[in-house]
Every structure is written in structure tokens, then in C-alpha cells.
Amino acid sequence: MDIAIFPAQELALVLGALRDVAFSNDRFTEAEAQMIEGLAELHGHRVRADELHFVRLDDLARAVVDPHRRKRVVQLAIILSLVEGQPDERAAKAVSRLARALDVDEEGLRVLDRVAHGRAMLARVDMVRRVQRFAQQGGAPNFLKVALPTLLGFGQDERLAARYYALAELPTGTLGRGLYEHYRQNDFALPGEKGGLPELMLFHDVGHVVSGYGVDPQGEIQQAAFQAGFARTDGFVFLLFGILQFHIGLRITPIAKGQQGLFDVPKVLRALNRGAACKMDFADHFDFFGHAPERLDLLRARWGVLSSEAR
Numbered sequence: 001m002d003i004a005i006f007p008a009q010e011l012a013l014v015l016g017a018l019r020d021v022a023f024s025n026d027r028f029t030e031a032e033a034q035m036i037e038g039l040a041e042l043h044g045h046r047v048r049a050d051e052l053h054f055v056r057l058d059d060l061a062r063a064v065v066d067p068h069r070r071k072r073v074v075q076l077a078i079i080l081s082l083v084e085g086q087p088d089e090r091a092a093k094a095v096s097r098l099a100r101a102l103d104v105d106e107e108g109l110r111v112l113d114r115v116a117h118g119r120a121m122l123a124r125v126d127m128v129r130r131v132q133r134f135a136q137q138g139g140a141p142n143f144l145k146v147a148l149p150t151l152l153g154f155g156q157d158e159r160l161a162a163r164y165y166a167l168a169e170l171p172t173g174t175l176g177r178g179l180y181e182h183y184r185q186n187d188f189a190l191p192g193e194k195g196g197l198p199e200l201m202l203f204h205d206v207g208h209v210v211s212g213y214g215v216d217p218q219g220e221i222q223q224a225a226f227q228a229g230f231a232r233t234d235g236f237v238f239l240l241f242g243i244l245q246f247h248i249g250l251r252i253t254p255i256a257k258g259q260q261g262l263f264d265v266p267k268v269l270r271a272l273n274r275g276a277a278c279k280m281d282f283a284d285h286f287d288f289f290g291h292a293p294e295r296l297d298l299l300r301a302r303w304g305v306l307s308s309e310a311r
Contacts, residue, residue: 176292229275
């Protein structure tokens with residue numbers, strides 16, 4: 001999910017339009033300002049969010065004509081509407097007006113509308129369907145069919161588990177040893193063990209190892225942003241997933257509880273930028289066992305994984 005994609009002549013209008021979305025509920029908060037100013041910094045510019053001018057949507061539509069950039073504007077507006085937590089109907093309507101002006105059809109709009117109207121169950125269903133569709137784009141079988149044995153505590157496969165047990169024999173500091181320790185130190189079952197996640201979700205844990213983000217709720221929302229960044233196909237679904245699960249409190253996956261108030265804007269933007277800068281998409285046919293014996297520090301350098309302190 002690329003972020004720094006707007007030319008200078010478009011950026012001011014985009015940021016102004018986002019500021020107008022944030023102000024739709026007659027409040028403009030520090031966190032919303034951080035989001036807009038952080039996006040500007042990722043583009044190499046500095047702005048004062050409270051000094052941005054009102055933007056007419058038809059002016060924005062005339063300036064931003066590329067379909068990809070138009071869609072990204074709408075997606076950023078959806079995220080901005082969630083920065084302060086539970087969105088209200090005014091925010092959902094403001095984002096919807098923006099999408100209509102740019103002629104963008106983004107599934108996240110329906111999720112936002114349902115969350116704003118208190119229809120949490122329908123929003124969860126929409127998100128599960130989208131994650132399933134993402135998995136199937138990579139050639140994976142039906143997501144629920146594969147994941148259901150795990151959710152029920154079944155899914156044992158001794159031959160599969162043996163491949164992951166062997167990672168313990170790799171030298172410390174390798175990607176494979178790092179993944180093995182990630183599972184064991186956090187008391188997670190390995191793929192193939194009872195209760196272990198299916199391999200189609202391996203990219204999430206590989207992302208944890210590569211990024212260094214923890215599995216606590218704050219680490220998970222940053223990992224969701226990092227994952228959104230490195231996923232070249234519909235990475236937005238992961239960012240939206242992470243914010244809904246770990247900030248709005250919408251429990252989408254039974255594996256983790258819903259949490260509220262964990263959208264630390266600078267940290268999430270930093271994680272998103274780190275993922276976008278990464279040259280490897282771990283969700284797209286990534287050959288984990290081919291890279292498992294390699295040193296993690298060298299892989300990070302090769303893949304362009306920025307320091308966790310990088311903006």
C-alpha cells in the first residue's frame with residue numbers, strides 16, 4: 001500500500017479535503033492534525049493542519065484524476081474518520097460525499113457506514129469476507145474452510161509441524177530461528193500443531209519477525225499497518241482491520257479481543273511507511289523456507305526494511 005504518491009500540486013488539496021472530513025463533526029483534534037501533518041511529512045512537506053483551507057470537492061476532482069490516487073484519498077479519509085474512535089454519521093456522510101465526488105467505489109465505505117450506525121455484526125461480516133477474498137487472490141483455498149479447524153482446536157498435521165520443529169536447529173539470528181522463537185516465546189502453536197494457524201496466515205507472523213513489532217495490542221496495530229504497507233494488493237484491508245480490532249473495539253477475529261483507543265498516529269504512520277518501503281510482499285507467494293536459513297539482519301537490509309525509528 002503506497003502512501004507518498006501525491007504530487008505537490010495535488011497534496012495541498014488532498015490534505016485540505018482530509019481536514020474537512022475530520023471537521024465534519026465540528027471538532028478538529030490533535031490526533032487528526034497529527035495524521036494530516038504526518039502524511040505531509042511522508043511526502044517531504046511540512047504543513048500546519050489548522051491552517052489548511054476549505055477545499056471544494058469539484059476542485060479536488062479536477063486536480064486528482066488518476067484512479068489509483070483517487071482511491072487512496074478515499075481510503076485515507078476512512079482512516080482519518082476513525083482516528084478519534086467511534087465515528088458518527090456525519091463523518092460517514094462526509095467520506096461518502098468525497099468518494100462520490102472522486103467517483104470511487106471502495107468497500108471500506110460500507111464498513112464505515114455500518115460502524116457509524118452501530119451495526120457492528122454486519123461490519124464484522126464485511127471485513128471477514130474481504131480478508132477471505134484477499135487470501136483467495138493469492139491462490140489460497142477458502143479461508144474459512146482452512147481456518148475453521150484451527151478455531152475449533154483441531155487441524156493437527158504431524159508432517160507439517162515437523163518442518164517447523166526443524167527451524168529450532170537453525171542458528172540464532174536467522175529468519176527461520178526467529179520465527180520459531182516468535183511462536184514459542186509467545187506460547188503460540190506452530191502450524192501443524194493443535195490450534196496452530198494455517199500456513200496461509202504465515203505472512204502475518206513473518207511480518208512480526210521482520211518488523212520487530214510485538215504481539216501486545218499496541219504492537220498488533222502497528223504490525224497491521226506494516227502489513228498494509230508491504231501488501232501490494234489491497235493492503236488497505238489490513239490497516240482497516242487493525243484499526244477496527246485494536247482501536248474501535250470491533251472483535252473481527254476470535255483469536256484476539258477487541259481493544260479501544262490504541263491508534264497512536266505517529267507510530268501507525270511510521271509502521272505503514274516502513275511496510276510501504278519494504279521490497280518484499282510476504283503475503284504474495286513468499287518462499288519462507290527458502291529464506292529461513294538466512295540472517296535476518298541481512299534480509300532486512302536487502303528488503304529495505306527501515307529502522308523502527310524511521311519516518
